[in-house]
Amino acid sequence: MANKYLQAAEQVLEKNSRMLSVGEIWEQIQKEKIPLESDGKTPWASLGASLYTNAKKNDGKFFSQGNRPKVFGLKVKKYSSAVILPQSNSQSIVPKDNERVLHPLLSVFVHSNGHFEAYTKTIYHEKSNREKAGLNKWIHPDIVGVYFPFNGYKKETLELLEILQSNTYKLFSFEMKWELLADNYKEYYFQAVSNSSWAHEGYLVAPKIDMDIIPDLERLGNAFGIGIIKLDVIRPQESELLVPARTRSIIDSDTLDMLVEKNDDFKIFVDRVLKNKKTNEVTETNYDKILSDEDLSRYITEHNKIFQEKGLINKDYF
Structure with missing residues (x-):
């Protein structure tokens, strides 16, 4: 071999x-x-x-x-059913793509949270050009985000900050999962590592996290730099940053270039960032919509069945 x-x-x-x-x-x-x-x-x-x-x-x-x-x-070894990783106990398995149901909730959190103040865009990996099926899993993030450092500053201040090289933009990568448990978190973690080399900060996000694995996630964070976010599906603004991400000063430009070439969603995201940079003004076109409080309440109600099936909310909540 x-x-x-x-x-x-x-x-x-x-x-x-x-x-x-x-x-x-x-x-x-x-x-x-x-x-x-x-x-x-x-x-x-x-x-x-x-x-x-x-x-x-x-x-x-x-x-x-x-x-x-x-x-x-x-293939040369035999494995009993006792040593094969168990599947979910849920009788109603939600298709994997329905993890995107959580994307608007994350967008609300990272837009309102002081650490991020980010605009996001969902990346549809199935739109990408690819040579082999399955490889996109290790290339594309679920959601990308950008922090613009010019919001609220006067033109003169921005020009001075640029001269001083202290006006820092930041790119974020988010990998979304329904749950992080003892039998899946390592797989998901290294997927997030792979998907985030192009960004300044990479995160693994889930609404359900086994707190017993947090020490190991912190250990992995020290080694690989991926942050952990526990998403609150009822009050997304109160989601928790359980493990901070390590900020990269240098990003993987080759992967960035490859994503721009392979995926239209990512190219649209980059084009929008560049246009906003030229005008020093954020236009929300082509970013994911940030739900208002009223729209957020309606959205959570509309998706309460999925959240109940996943054990994220009590059936009597609504």
Whole structure:
């Protein structure tokens, strides 16, 4: 097997009695210090793409099971049902794309929160040009955001700040999930790592988070810099920033350029940011709508069934 990522994954899986997600395999590669001479900026993404591709081949060494997260094993090993990652207990599974139901709520939070003051745009990964199915999972963020430093300043102040190089724009990347639990958070975390290299700050967002995993998320945050947001679906303005993100001073320009080329939504977002920069005025066209208090109340009511099914609100709330 010539693929260096698959060789490393095989070495990890040979030592484990259960199937592992991409995030768990990557963490084990690091823990065991398995040599991996990667020249890429997102090796965990290359690992995931290699495993997904190999598992689909009839003559591949790997196979996969489950979803959210998908776990991988070696065909030469036998795994009992007891060691395969369990699926959700919910009897009514909401399609994955319905995570976008949460996007307007996050937009309300990051627009009103003093740390962000951001305008957002949802990125539809299915619109992208792609060579292989599944690879977009490791490339595209769910939501992107921008902070404009010129709101509220006079023209003269802005010109001086630009001369002093203290007028800082900021790009944000958000990966949205319904829940972060002990059996899925590593997979989702490294997806967020992969999807955010182009941004100054990257975040993993969910309305349901197992608080027992917070210490490990903090440890991962120290290593990889991804922040954690607990989204409040009833009062999104009161959502919590549980783990701060590390701010990058230098972003991955190659990935930024690739996203502009591959995805129309991302290109529209970048074009709008550039136009707003030229005029020093934010026009909200082509950004996600920020719901008013009245619209927000109506929106939450309209989607209360989904929130109830996901265990985010009590059925007697409405």
